Amino acid sequence: MRAGVVSSFDPDNPLNGLSIIDVPEPENREHWTTVDVKAASINHHDVWSLRGVGLREQQLPMVLGTDAAGTTPDGRRVLVHAAIGVDGHGVGPRERRSILSEKFPGALAERVSVPTANLIDIPDDMPFEIAACLPTAWLTAYALLFRGAGLTPGQSVLIQGAGGGVASAAIILARAAGVTVYATSRSAAKLHRACELGAIPIEHGERLPQRVDAVVETVGKATWSHSVASVKPGGIIAIAGATTGDATAAELARIFFQEIRVQGVTLGTRDELTALVNFVAYNKISVPIDSIYTLTQLPQALGKMIDGNLFGKVVIVMETQ
Template structure:
């Protein structure tokens, strides 16, 4: 089958190790299902994997991708939850948690095998491309807002770095849930897009009119000090990434003195994904898709991801 995979890794030239070519099709195994992939989406996880972060040489070659929507052999239309292990479904109760494309081949292929329990029915209201955007970025945003930060209608949140998949999802979900949403971006165009979703937008580092109940942080070094300064005493900084690297200073004095809670998030649980799908249906929300590319042109999509100039998700169509 055709697949996009990491044949090698490079911290400085990640795309040099990306190959689109033939790989063995997944074989049936007990408690797992082989899904015909109709659409997959890209995440920074794919870029980090090509840089060798979390993907050792002994795991190569590895099919990339954590997100997909597709069809099972019996015709069921599904969304794939890409977290494997930790609860025993299909892999045994003692296996540590991994994401697809770390230990098991990922979704940037014509087919992917996953534990059957990891399949969620795709709502008929969503296209395969839209559904493929949800399991990492939108699920992470949902978990950041409503599980990590425990936000409720009327609360306020700052979303750092508007434009990426997680941040654009957090803005849309937050506005739909009745939150007061602030968002930052260096790009005037991205600020306009965020404002169109319902956010009050600011330039990076700008002083907010008041401190917020929570901050959604996926940027890291470039925004961490601003996040710590912008959250109210007793508030939460919910963290799901550090695309600019770890913070130079952790702001520990501010964090302990203001009793700020820092909560990490990696995607979310299957039940969270099901709740997210129900939330989208109830509010008639659709993911923002920046670009769709055929599987053969996966490199073009990852290049856009690396540039960071897009707003929304990049979708790959086998």
């Protein structure tokens, strides 16, 4: 079967290590299911893998990809939850948690094998291309908003770095839940798109009209001071990434004096993914897709992500679908 793989590491030019090659079919394992992939989506995790972060030379070639939607041998339309090893489903109770493409082959392939417990049914009217956007960025956004920040209707949130997959998903989900959303970006075009999604635009570093109940932080160093200054006393900063690096100063004096809680979030649970699918379907949420490529066009798709000139998810469809 065809797959997009990491064949070598190149920290400076990650696409140099990307190959589209034939790889062995997934092995049959008890309590695991092989899914015929109809659509997948890419994430920054794929770029980091190509740079050699989280992988070792002896693991190569490793199939990339964490997000996929497709069909099982018995015809179920399913979404794949990317976290492997949680609760020991199919891999033993002491299996260290990982995500697809770290220890087990990933989803950017014609077929992917995962623990059967990791499969989430999707509605018949949900396109595979939409479903494939949900397991990483959208699930992280859902967990940030409703578990990490504990937001409820009528509250307010600042979302830093509008335009990224997590941030744009968080804007849409928060607005659908009745939360007032402020959003920042250095890009005027991305800030305009955030406004179209229902956010109140805030220039990078600008003071908010009022402090918010929570901040969703995925940027890190470039926005951290603004996040700490923008949250109410007793509020929450929910963080799931630091694309610009760790903050130079942690602002600890303000954090303890204002009794601000900092809550880390990594992905979300299978139950949260099920809830997310239902939330998107019930509210008829439009999931923004920036562009769609075939597996053969994976280099162009990842190149677009590296350039950062996108808004929403980049989806890969299988030519064999």
